Amino acid sequence: xxxxxxxxxxxxxxxxxxxxxxxxxxxxxxxxxxxxxxxxxxxxxxxxxxxxxxxxxxxxxxxxxxxxxxxxxxxxxxxxxxxxxxxxxxxxxxxxxxxxxxxxxxxxxxxxxxxxxxxxxxxxxxxxxxxxxxxxxxxxxxxxxxxxxxxxxxxxxxxxxxxxxxxxxxxxxxxxxxxxxxxxxxxxxxxxxxx
Amino acid sequence: xxxxxxxxxxxxxxxxxxxxxxxxxxxxxxxxxxxxxxxxxxxxxxxxxxxxxxxxxxxxxxxxxxxxxxxxxxxxxxxxxxxxxxxxxxxxxxxxxxxxxxxxxxxxxxxxxxxxxxxxxxxxxxxxxxxxxxxxxxxxxxxxxxxxxxxxxxxxxxxxxxxxxxxxxxxxxxxxxxxxxxxxxxxxxxxxxxxxxxxxxxxxxxxxxxxxxxxxxxxxxxxxxxxxxxxxxxxxxxxxxxxxxxxxxxxxxxxxxxxxxxxxxxxxxxxxxxxxxxxxxxxxxxxxxxxxxxxxxxxxxxxxxxxxxxxxxxxxxxxxxxxxxxxxxxxxxxxxxxxxxxxxxxxxxxxxxxxxxxxxxxxxxxxxxxxxxxxxxxxxxxxxxxxxxxxxxxxxxxxxxxxxxxxxxxxxxxxxxxxxxxxxx
Numbered sequence: 001x002x003x004x005x006x007x008x009x010x011x012x013x014x015x016x017x018x019x020x021x022x023x024x025x026x027x028x029x030x031x032x033x034x035x036x037x038x039x040x041x042x043x044x045x046x047x048x049x050x051x052x053x054x055x056x057x058x059x060x061x062x063x064x065x066x067x068x069x070x071x072x073x074x075x076x077x078x079x080x081x082x083x084x085x086x087x088x089x090x091x092x093x094x095x096x097x098x099x100x101x102x103x104x105x106x107x108x109x110x111x112x113x114x115x116x117x118x119x120x121x122x123x124x125x126x127x128x129x130x131x132x133x134x135x136x137x138x139x140x141x142x143x144x145x146x147x148x149x150x151x152x153x154x155x156x157x158x159x160x161x162x163x164x165x166x167x168x169x170x171x172x173x174x175x176x177x178x179x180x181x182x183x184x185x186x187x188x189x190x191x192x193x194x195x
Numbered sequence: 196x197x198x199x200x201x202x203x204x205x206x207x208x209x210x211x212x213x214x215x216x217x218x219x220x221x222x223x224x225x226x227x228x229x230x231x232x233x234x235x236x237x238x239x240x241x242x243x244x245x246x247x248x249x250x251x252x253x254x255x256x257x258x259x260x261x262x263x264x265x266x267x268x269x270x271x272x273x274x275x276x277x278x279x280x281x282x283x284x285x286x287x288x289x290x291x292x293x294x295x296x297x298x299x300x301x302x303x304x305x306x307x308x309x310x311x312x313x314x315x316x317x318x319x320x321x322x323x324x325x326x327x328x329x330x331x332x333x334x335x336x337x338x339x340x341x342x343x344x345x346x347x348x349x350x351x352x353x354x355x356x357x358x359x360x361x362x363x364x365x366x367x368x369x370x371x372x373x374x375x376x377x378x379x380x381x382x383x384x385x386x387x388x389x390x391x392x393x394x395x396x397x398x399x400x401x402x403x404x405x406x407x408x409x410x411x412x413x414x415x416x417x418x419x420x421x422x423x424x425x426x427x428x429x430x431x432x433x434x435x436x437x438x439x440x441x442x443x444x445x446x447x448x449x450x451x452x453x454x455x456x457x458x459x460x461x462x463x464x465x466x467x468x469x470x471x472x473x474x475x476x477x478x479x480x481x482x483x484x485x486x487x488x489x490x491x492x493x494x495x496x497x498x499x500x501x502x503x504x505x506x507x508x509x510x511x512x513x514x515x516x517x518x519x520x521x522x523x524x525x526x527x528x529x530x531x532x533x534x535x536x537x538x539x540x541x542x543x544x545x546x547x548x549x550x551x552x553x554x555x556x557x558x559x560x561x562x563x564x565x566x567x568x569x570x571x572x573x574x575x576x577x578x579x580x581x582x583x584x585x586x587x588x589x590x591x592x593x594x595x596x597x598x599x600x601x602x603x604x605x606x607x608x609x610x611x612x613x614x615x616x617x618x619x620x
Contacts, residue, residue: 004279007389010444011260014453022254029243029401047414104428107379126238127407127415140429141420142379164400172363172396173273175426178403178419 033161040125040161044154045192047128051181053188063153064092066191067117070151071096074187076114080105080147082139085117089137089153101143110142115149115187121176123159124166128181130154130190131166133174141177149187150179156194201502204509205600207478221475228466231412238404247401249523252457255393256447262359262392263438269362273424275434286439287318290351290384293435294324297382299349301325307353308460309386309439312482315351350380350431354387355460356402357436360395361423364436367403368418369411383422383431389438390447390456402459405521409461442495451532455490457522464516464526470509479506486516490529498537507533549593568612575606 001009033040048055058066067089071079076096083102090098099105099113119137120130130152132138137153144150160166170176182188201207211217238244255262267277278293280286290313294302302319304310304326319326327347356365364385393402399421407416425434447453465471465485476484480502483491489506498504507530516526541548547555560570581587582605590598597603609617 002279003281003285006281007279007438007440007444008260008263010281010440011263011389011447014444014447015257015259019257022257023250025250025254025398026243026246029240029247029404030238031400124415129415134426134429142430146379163404164397167397167400167403172358172361172399172421173423175423175429176419176421178415178421180413180415180417183417 029164030162031164033165035161037156041156041159041192041194043161044123044125044128044159047126048181048190049128051128053128053182053190055190055192057192057194060193060195063191063193064088064090067151067153068092068094068096070189070191071115071117074115074149074189076149078113080110080113080116080139080143082118082137082143085119085137089117101139104140105143107146110146113147115151116143116147117151117153118144119153119155120158121174122166122169123154124163125159125161127163129166130179131170132177132179133170135174141175144177144179147186149189151189151191152179153191153193156192159192200500201480202478203501203505204478205505208474208509211474211478217475218473221472225466225472228412232408235408235412235414237408244401244404245521245523248405248459248521249457251393251398251401252459252522256390256453256456258394259389259392259447262394263389266357266359266362266392267438269358269360270364270424270434270436271362273362275362275424275436278435278437280437280439280441283313283439283441286313286386286437286441287315289437290315290386291318291322291324293382293384294319294349294351295322297349297433299324299347299382301327301347303327303329303347303350303380305329305350305352307386308482309353309388310351312388312441313386313439315386319351347380349382349384351384351386354385354391354436355406356399357387357392358394358396358399359392363396363421363423364434365399365403366420366422367406367410367416368420369416380431382433382435384435384437386437386439388443389440390443406459406461409459409463409519409521445497446491446494449494449532452490452494452529454524454529455487455494455526457524458487458491459522461521463519463521467515467519469511469513469515474509479509486510486526486530487524490524490526490533493533493537498533498540504537504540507531507537549596553594571610571612575608575610578606579608581605 045055045057056066071093078097078099080099080101081090083100099109118132118139121133121135121138122131123129132144134140160169179188270277278289280289302324304316306328316326352366354364355367357363403419407413410416422430422434425432443456446456462485464487468486471485479485479488480492489509493503493506496503510530512527512530514527517524520526542551561567578587585605587603587605588598589595
């Protein structure tokens with residue numbers, strides 16, 4: 001008997017022939033929130049800041065300046081970016097070299113950059129979390145995790161009011177990375193774009 | 196992997212208790228957890244989340260066969276490969292063979308529970324494969340190149356949850372314990388106990404709130420990774436999932452004991468346990484520790500060994516663990532149930548254990564009022580002779596085992612029954 005059949009046989013024998021169906025899951029917890037958008041965005045900002053990451057609100061037309069200022073403030077000279085990062089985000093860079101991850105940068109090239117600039121797929125207000133799914137402007141996981149500094153651009157409409165709202169919005173078939181706060185030497189900075 | 200029999204909990208705890216520095220550190224760790232948890236107010240729907248978590252984990256266990264088959268289909272469809280292991284030896288063989296097939300002489304291994312349970316570190320070393328812990332994220336990436344050629348080709352990581360519906364593997368990383376699930380290795384070998392499956396993706400909306408708060412006291416752990424099969428151009432080119440039984444189906448057989456398999460490995464019960472706070476993890480054995488370990492290990496290993504049989508007694512039954520458990524495992528109830536199992540398993544022995552002899556004697560004495568009153572009068576006199584300052588510190592003979600860890604108040608000079616009889620006269 002294969003290990004697979006043996007394990008499944010044991011499971012069935014342990015559960016017995018007369019199984020009671022499990023009771024339904026009571027989902028009485030907060031799934032959606034009726035809070036005004038402005039409060040949700042404000043809560044996200046507060047929680048990101050509480051977690052120790054720098055966070056700024058910018059208008060869509062100020063984004064390029066804000067990106068350049070954030071990098072300049074940390075003395076970042078070389079960044080890696082996902083190949084499909086919007087050109088406009090990097091339009092104001094002065095004295096910062098941006099390497100597109102296309103073809104994929106190797107480990108040595110990644111080790112030589114000071115930071116990475118990405119977007120995100122969703123953000124969660126009550127936990128101050130940004131979630132990346134490898135989609136537009138987010139890049140592959142190694143690019144994001146290897147960098148010593150991460151500047152993440154969050155559009156206000158990507159911020160969800162609860163964890164269940166984010167889970168419903170995310171596609172689990174894509175590779176998901178949930179990042180909450182800076183970790184050790186790894187810096188995190190968040191720009192919230194009010195569209 | 197056999198050696199001298201493991202010591203009973205009480206014997207092993209004596210060593211731990213003598214280490215005052217370790218006790219101070221344990222107290223400090225529990226205090227840090229308490230402070231962190233207190234700093235983050237409990238969400239208003241916490242009890243509703245616990246109720247949902249309880250039901251989700253029960254649904255996972257009561258339909259485990261169907262969920263595992265669905266998971267296998269989903270992982271395979273997404274380009275992953277599923278392997279099964281009935282016991283630890285099989286799991287070690289699978290992981291070793293996969294590492295060899297990937298041509299790795301160096302494997303990155305995280306410090307997760309399944310990795311420790313299966314002693315994968317030792318197994319890979321015996322096979323001539325060097326193992327290393329995952330690099331701390333954000334550490335200077337330049338340092339890695341010095342120790343032998345960049346990222347390892349194979350990473351072995353313990354899985355926290357697997358979603359049957361989508362085939363998604365979920366890795367939850369607290370800030371101070373990096374996992375091997377990052378995107379660096381070419382081959383990812385994910386190792387999971389079969390009980391870690393959950394039915395649906397939306398179940399994660401509950402568990403990803405319950406686990407972080409219970410694990411680190413924070414609203415969300417530093418990093419959560421959800422990986423479904425192989426993603427072209429991102430992360431490992433090969434994803435293997437090893438599903439491990441290793442005693443879990445044995446736990447599943449027991450309708451009360453199976454509640455222990457709801458565990459999501461958060462360690463909240465450790466931080467509130469007055470026994471764990473004093474003894475630390477070592478006396479519980481090498482893998483599962485704390486209150487949850489006291490109910491899991493005897494069921495995984497069986498109560499025939501003296502060490503495993505002593506674990507259900509390693510508790511004051513104060514109930515703090517049940518109050519804090521995010522999936523509402525009633526640990527004291529299972530402890531009492533297992534104490535019953537231990538007693539039952541010893542009842543059939545040719546030489547009855549001392550407790551049984553004592554209990555039979557008591558049953559005879561208490562079966563007849565005159566016998567009981569006579570015994571009470573005589574017992575009171577002897578007990579008062581043995582007492583110092585109103586407490587009995589040490590009982591004679593076999594009874595002495597009872598006073599090893601506790602003392603006994605001296606009985607009053609006049610038993611209640613004598614006083615009652617005198618009053619009515």
